[in-house]
Structure formats: C-alpha cells, structure tokens
Amino acid sequence: MSENHSDTPVVIHRHAYRPPDWLVPTIALDFALDPQKTRVKARLQVKRNGDHNRPLKLDGNNQKLLAFSVDGQDAQSQVKQEKEGLVIALGGEAHTIETEVEISPESNSQLMGLYASSGLLCTQCEAEGFRRITYFPDRPDILSRYTVRMEADEKAFPVLLSNGNLTLEGKSENGRHFALWNDPFPKPCYLFALVAGNLAAYRDEFITQSGRKVALAIWVRPDDINKTHHAMNALKMAMAWDEKVYGREYDLDQFNIVAVDDFNFGAMENKSLNIFNSRYILADPDTATDADYDAIAGVVAHEYFHNWSGNRVTCRDWFQLSLKEGFTVFRDQSFSADLGSPAVKRIEDVRSLRAAQFPEDAGPLAHPIQPDSYIEISNFYTATVYNKGAEIIRMMHQLLGAEKFRKGTDLYFERHDGEAATCENFVAAMEEASGVDLTDFRHWYHQAGTPELKASLKWDGATKTATLTLSQKTAATPSQPEKQPVVLPVAIALIGKQTGKNLIGEQLLTLTKDSESYRFENLAEEPLLSINRHFSAPVTVENQVSPEDLAFLSANDDDPFARYEAMQQLMLDFMVARVRGEQVDPKTVINAVEKTLTNKDLDNAFIAEAVILPSENMVGEKLDIVDPKRIAEIRDDLRKMLGQTLEKLWQQAYQSCERPSYQYTPEAVGARRLKNVALSYLAAGELADAPSIAWLQFEKADNMTDRRGALDVLVNGFSPEREKALTAFYERYKGNALVIDKWFAVQAFSTRPDVIENVKKLAKHPDFTLKNPNRARALIGSFAHNARAFHDLSGEGYRFVTDMVIALDKINSQTAARMIAPFGRWQRYGSDRAEMMQNALKRILSTPDLSRDVFEQASKSLL
Ligand code: ARG
Ligand code: ZN
Numbered sequence: 001m002s003e004n005h006s007d008t009p010v011v012i013h014r015h016a017y018r019p020p021d022w023l024v025p026t027i028a029l030d031f032a033l034d035p036q037k038t039r040v041k042a043r044l045q046v047k048r049n050g051d052h053n054r055p056l057k058l059d060g061n062n063q064k065l066l067a068f069s070v071d072g073q074d075a076q077s078q079v080k081q082e083k084e085g086l087v088i089a090l091g092g093e094a095h096t097i098e099t100e101v102e103i104s105p106e107s108n109s110q111l112m113g114l115y116a117s118s119g120l121l122c123t124q125c126e127a128e129g130f131r132r133i134t135y136f137p138d139r140p141d142i143l144s145r146y147t148v149r150m151e152a153d154e155k156a157f158p159v160l161l162s163n164g165n166l167t168l169e170g171k172s173e174n175g176r177h178f179a180l181w182n183d184p185f186p187k188p189c190y191l192f193a194l195v196a197g198n199l200a201a202y203r204d205e206f207i208t209q210s211g212r213k214v215a216l217a218i219w220v221r222p223d224d225i226n227k228t229h230h231a232m233n234a235l236k237m238a239m240a241w242d243e244k245v246y247g248r249e250y251d252l253d254q255f256n257i258v259a260v261d262d263f264n265f266g267a268m269e270n271k272s273l274n275i276f277n278s279r280y281i282l283a284d285p286d287t288a289t290d291a292d293y294d295a296i297a298g299v300v301a302h303e304y305f306h307n308w309s310g311n312r313v314t315c316r317d318w319f320q321l322s323l324k325e326g327f328t329v330f331r332d333q334s335f336s337a338d339l340g341s342p343a344v345k346r347i348e349d350v351r352s353l354r355a356a357q358f359p360e361d362a363g364p365l366a367h368p369i370q371p372d373s374y375i376e377i378s379n380f381y382t383a384t385v386y387n388k389g390a391e392i393i394r395m396m397h398q399l400l401g402a403e404k405f406r407k408g409t410d411l412y413f414e415r416h417d418g419e420a421a422t423c424e425n426f427v428a429a430m431e432e433a434s435g436v437d438l439t440d441f442r443h444w445y446h447q448a449g450t451p452e453l454k455a456s457l458k459w460d461g462a463t464k465t466a467t468l469t470l471s472q473k474t475a476a477t478p479s480q481p482e483k484q485p486v487v488l489p490v491a492i493a494l495i496g497k498q499t500g501k502n503l504i505g506e507q508l509l510t511l512t513k514d515s516e517s518y519r520f521e522n523l524a525e526e527p528l529l530s531i532n533r534h535f536s537a538p539v540t541v542e543n544q545v546s547p548e549d550l551a552f553l554s555a556n557d558d559d560p561f562a563r564y565e566a567m568q569q570l571m572l573d574f575m576v577a578r579v580r581g582e583q584v585d586p587k588t589v590i591n592a593v594e595k596t597l598t599n600k601d602l603d604n605a606f607i608a609e610a611v612i613l614p615s616e617n618m619v620g621e622k623l624d625i626v627d628p629k630r631i632a633e634i635r636d637d638l639r640k641m642l643g644q645t646l647e648k649l650w651q652q653a654y655q656s657c658e659r660p661s662y663q664y665t666p667e668a669v670g671a672r673r674l675k676n677v678a679l680s681y682l683a684a685g686e687l688a689d690a691p692s693i694a695w696l697q698f699e700k701a702d703n704m705t706d707r708r709g710a711l712d713v714l715v716n717g718f719s720p721e722r723e724k725a726l727t728a729f730y731e732r733y734k735g736n737a738l739v740i741d742k743w744f745a746v747q748a749f750s751t752r753p754d755v756i757e758n759v760k761k762l763a764k765h766p767d768f769t770l771k772n773p774n775r776a777r778a779l780i781g782s783f784a785h786n787a788r789a790f791h792d793l794s795g796e797g798y799r800f801v802t803d804m805v806i807a808l809d810k811i812n813s814q815t816a817a818r819m820i821a822p823f824g825r826w827q828r829y830g831s832d833r834a835e836m837m838q839n840a841l842k843r844i845l846s847t848p849d850l851s852r853d854v855f856e857q858a859s860k861s862l863l
Helices: 222-227 230-246 292-304 318-341 342-361 382-400 402-416 422-435 440-446 546-556 558-579 589-597 602-611 616-621 630-645 647-656 666-684 691-698 704-712 720-732 737-748 755-762 773-782 794-813 815-816 823-827 831-845 850-863
Strands: 022-032 040-047 056-059 065-070 078-083 085-088 095-103 113-117 120-124 144-153 159-162 165-171 176-187 194-197 200-207 213-220 253-262 273-277 313-315 420-421 453-461 467-473 488-496 507-511 515-520 527-530 541-543
Touching: 040 737, 056 095, 065 085, 085 720, 095 507, 120 273, 159 176, 165 773, 165 831, 176 507, 194 273, 200 222, 200 230, 200 602, 213 222, 213 230, 213 507, 222 230, 222 507, 230 253, 230 292, 230 318, 230 402, 253 292, 253 488, 253 794, 273 292, 292 318, 292 527, 292 666, 313 318, 313 402, 318 382, 318 422, 342 382, 342 558, 342 602, 342 616, 342 823, 382 402, 382 422, 402 420, 402 755, 422 440, 453 488, 453 527, 467 488, 467 507, 507 515, 527 546, 546 558, 546 589, 558 589, 558 616, 558 630, 589 602, 589 630, 589 647, 602 666, 616 630, 630 647, 630 666, 666 691, 666 704, 691 704, 691 773, 704 720, 704 737, 720 737, 737 755, 737 773, 755 773, 755 794, 773 794, 794 815, 794 823, 794 831, 794 850, 815 850, 823 831, 823 850
Parallel strands: 022 144, 213 253, 253 273, 313 420, 453 541
Antiparallel strands: 022 040, 040 095, 056 085, 065 095, 078 085, 113 120, 120 194, 144 176, 159 194, 165 176, 200 213, 453 467, 467 515, 488 507, 488 527
C-alpha cells in the first residue's frame, strides 16, 4: 500500500456494532467441485431483521458472479456489484436469493475459502473466508441451517465430507458422484466446512454419558493411517473430560477430523468436521517428538471443546474472539494438566506466555483481549486474545473457586446456547451464578499491557509479624496512556527462613487497588515470600530478593511452580547483572542447579524444566537497551560454566535417564526430557566427547525426541558429526514434510555465527517453498526468533526476513503478517539496530499492492 494509495484501509471499531439488517435462517449450497473451476450455487432464505428499509448486503470477493436471482426471477441487472460484495434492494419481509459463482481452488494460495492441498479440496472460513466461496453476509451473528450438496470426480475425490449428517450419496454422470450433508444446528458461516479427496479413515466410537454412540473418524492420506492413534486417544479423552468437568456432551452422531498439509494455523473447529494442520494430528515415535505428542493432544482437545465454547455458543462479532478462544485455551490447558503433571504444564504455559504474549503487550502491537479496532481481523488471532485471554478466565476460576466457576459456565451455556454472545455475557453469567462482584475485574477485557506487581515483605522480629506490601502498575500502551488498577488474585505463602516450612499455608490475596498491605502475625520464624504461586496472576513480579534467598526458595518452596520461579529469577538476575557489567559470583546459581539435579524427591520432567536458563529474550526484556550479541555471550557463558562445573552430574543424569527402549509413558517422557537437557549442558560445557555422545544418541535413537535432541546439540557446533547427522536426517526423512520442517527449523535456530548464510542457502533448497505455511514458518519464522542471528549488526538477518515477507505477502498474506512482529520491537534496541529495523518496516510498506494484513502490522509496528 504505497503512500499515494487511494483506498486507505477501513478501520473496524468495536463500538460500531449493529445487529444485522437481514437474517439468513437457511442456506442450501451446491458445489460442482473441480480444482481449477468450481461452481457454487447458493440459495439463501433471507428475513428482514427489524423495521427498516435498508438493502441486503452480501460479502464476497475473489469469485465470478454467474447468476443472481430474487424469488426465482433473474435480478442481475438490479444487483449492485461493489468491490467487496453485492447490494440489492428488497421490498418484502422475506425473500429467496439465489446466486451462482465460479471460484478456483487451485489458484487460492491464501488458503482462505476453498483451496487445494496435496490433491485435496478443503475449506477454511474463520474469520472471513466464507465470502471467498459464495456471496453471503459474512459475520458470526448470522446463524443458518445448512444443507450442502457436493459433487466431484469419483476417482480423484472418493470421499466427500461436510458438516452435520450425511443424508444421501450416489453416482452422477461422467464418473462423478455426489453427497448430501445436513447440519441440524444453526451456525455462523465461519464454521462451515467441506472436504473432498482421497482419504482413509481411522475409526473409533465414543459412548456419551447419556448413552449415545458417536462415530469418530480421523481422515488422512492412506499412508498416514498408522499415525492417527494418538490423536484419536486424545479425542476420546477430551470427550470424556468435557462431560466430567463441564457437563458438556457431544451433540451429533458423527465427529470427523481431517488432516491437511497446507494450513494457515493450528486447526479449525468447524461443526463436526474439524480440519487440522497435519502437524497436529500425525504422530508416531519415529517422526514426532514428545512435545509434538503433547501439542497434538492439546490441539485436538481445544478444537473438540469449541463444540460448546465456540459453536453452540458463538461470538456476536470478532471483537468477542477471546470469548471462545481464551475460554477454550483455558479448557485445553486444564485438560492437559489433568492428563499429566499440572506443575510442568503450568511451567510450559507460562513460558510460552512470557515468550509470545508479554513482548506483544509491551510493544506497538499491544491490544486488550477485546481490541478496540482492527483493519484485518486475522491479525488479532494473537497470544493476547488466546493466552492472556486464558489467564483472565483462569483468574475468574480462582476468584470464584472451582464450584462456583462451574455454576457460572452452566448458566452461561444454558442461557446462550444457540446464540452469538459477548464477553460481557460470560462475565455476567459468572457474576450471577457465583454472587461474586466482578465489576472491577472487567478492566482486564479492555486494558492492554502486563501489570507489574511490586512486593516487599518487612519482618519485625520483636512482634513476630511480617508485613507484605503489594502494589501494581501497568505501563502505557498505544492509545492507552492512563491505566487503571486491575483485580489481581495473588496466591502467596510464607516460607520459614530456617526450616523451609510453609508457615501459613497458601493464601489468595486479591489486590484491587494501586497498593495494599497485609499483616501476618505470630509467625514461628522469619519468613521468605513465596509469591504469585502457580502464576495466579499474569504479571511480572518485582521483588528484591537476594540470590541466597532465591536459592533457598528454589530448594524449599512447597509449590513446585514457585520453586521453578525462584530458580528462574536467580538465573535471570545473574545474567542481567552480568550484561550490565557487574561482577557477580555464579556460585549461588551453580549450587542451586546442583541441588535441584540431585534432589531425589523431584521427578525428571520437573528437574529438566527447572535447570533450563531463561531465554535470551527474557534477559532482554529486563534491560533498557537490548544488545542481543552480548546477551547471547553471557548466556552461553553461564551454560558453559554449568556444563563444566557440574559435568559429572550431567553425565549421571544422562545415564540414569537412558532406557532400554522407547515407551510413551509420563515417566519415559520425563526421562527423555532430562536426558536431552543434560546432553545440551554437556555440549555447552564444550566437553571433548560431547559431539560423539550426541552422535551416538542420534544413531541409535529409536524415537524422534532423542534424534532431534541430538541434532539440536550438534547443529550448534563445528564437529564433523554435525554434517553427518544433518545429511543422515535428511536422507532418512526426505518426502516426509513434517519431519523435513524440523530439519529446516533446527538449522534456522542454530547458534553458529554462519547461520544467516546457511539459512539463505536453505531458502534456495529444492524442498523450500513459501506456498506451504509450515515450511515457511520452519525456516523464516524460526530464524526471526533466533535473536542473535536475526539482529546481527550486518543487517543481513533483517534484510533476509524483509525479502521473505514481501515475497510471501503475494502468496499468503496472513502468514506473511505473522512474521512482522520481531521488527516492531525496534525501540528496545540501540540506534544502529533500531534504524535498520525501521527501514525494514518502511521497505515493506513501500511495496506496491501490499495486503491489508501486512499493511496493518507493518504500519502499526513503525509507530
Ligand atoms: N478458531 C481456530 C482455533 O483457534 C483458529 C482460527 C484462526 N483463524 C485465523 N484467521 N487466524 O481453534
Ligand atoms: Zn480456538
């Protein structure tokens, strides 16, 4: 969008919501499917909504209108074709509108609407893809009953799927066949889905709590059928969990999942026909890591849970996105926690919140979980709306307690079933069902920025009293200079400085004002503060604690999450001090790591999490000016020290975690995790035999976690084993797209100084393509998050990503827009880098015919 661009993009405002002028109670679709030219006929029953004489507006783009009629009469001459739709004046209260359009799935590289992916035809409609399939009022508060007829060549597309129930199938002419689907539940058009292709089903069934049998199927390429078992298990567990924890039962006789290779994000909750990025379905030990297994279970559950939180109760408009996403992320997080170790799950969730959401909230793209405005809604499927949204639901869960929270969700589902609801509806139901006043809590929905919580604990030995003062402050964010205090549920405990005992149990303090003090009397001994236990509030904590006290807490706190936090704080304080040039002694950090490693009461999975250093980006967030090179040096240095000083312990941990053969149990997963962390410390210690240990592990691995763990380590070094392993890995897995993605990503994440040259070479590799989002993200997305390489002072990293964003925008603007955020942090860097980053954004903005997606992200990032 160049400066003289005439059509400045339209900004959509939250307060501008108006109910629809026309409703569409039913729609009948008829698809004549063909990769090059698909014809879509639509018959809409439309009904005037309220007393007005405004025309009917149908959204549509990227399609050729072939026919248009009203109540059976050709109306092509009356209908006004606008750039993004059709407008027609209608006289009566109800009419039948019929359209016929032509679209081309094969040339749809945006992967929104109907598109082709490795021989399949499939759809993605959320948020505004339906308008690329047919003319329709594309907004989530219009709920319609769908009947779908689809017809295609029987050889190329033997399987024909859509939402709801299959009511008829049969042969038609010229080797074609058809299927008729009928979805009894009215739904918004973003939940419409269709798939046609050569697919095989892995089938199972689930008996609901009321005794109904549901036929389950996961549809994949026939070769992949053996990689669907884990996803199927996760689905059945999720179905049972939602009944048990939320009382929510599945409502149709079929539930289908389809895996596709080209997909813009993780997965999509289309009614009874979930469509997934194949990376969140396909798994076997040889090709998927333990982390992949976890992610698959989480995403399968997430999409299934949407059947209630999203589909039965949907969103009134896209400013309510967090209504379904925040709540559903909270639900999938709780599910995964119940399945495995709650503490480790919480650590992982908080780590990703800090890695993705905190920076977003501190930069130019900061927005509340209910944004005030947008140019392109696709840009608001963010860590804020999803993950901070989930934290906000979690806080309500804490403030109300599990039982009242459940009463609240029961009321919410009962009251809004079959409706398009708002975030306010959710909070109101919580409030009414529980009797807890949530007036002030609502600020969370409209205020951006991560609050900073300051804590100070004063001890009076004479009266054996401790006084805790908590205060909060949220920094200004774009268009929100003033901030109000928010409601913070802060779980605390006091840990005896001598005995390490919890002196008061866990207490939930609710800070509602700027500042407040709390007294604790008759304490048996001087306490240390255990704060924000299990990360009860999504804040940063400022709390002056000595390294010795942090080390003590990391060994003694009775909340595992708090123990992890104390260790992280200890490591972070040390690295920040070193970056600032202060002389600090690493002994306390080393001893604390040693203690954790040798603590027989801890399980391997927890130990592994606890001994990993905070990321380079987390160190950067603590500094006024970020110098990625210096941070990387300091962090590498600490890793090296830990690797060398504790060499024996890493070796012991490594050996004790070896298992005779692969198993998928929580115990085995934890052991693999610690084993690979130990390996990475051995390598960081630059021990002479580290590459050969890694190579041996690589060679004899009977699972992807170990193979990948070894490769992660080798790829950072200069040993001959590095090339051997990369070549062997490629040869073994060529043709397996999901694993080759890992091959690209591993190299893009390398800490070697020549990573940029290598990444540029990889961009020319025959297996590289910008057309597949997974592949593009594996190389470019990974590289843009490799701080030391991306921010190299030569500017080569910036140049490479800029070139790629510009090229990708022509193909897939949503995916391109997601790669811009790292440039937006320019204000945090020294002038040399800041200037280059701004110039990169300017170069993007000066590209002709820029998409709305990229324009919005780049222009906002420059402010
Ligand atoms: N609703 C889907 C999910 O979270 C994601 C859809 C993302 N859409 C988008 N335009 N980014 O399960
Ligand atoms: Zn979702």
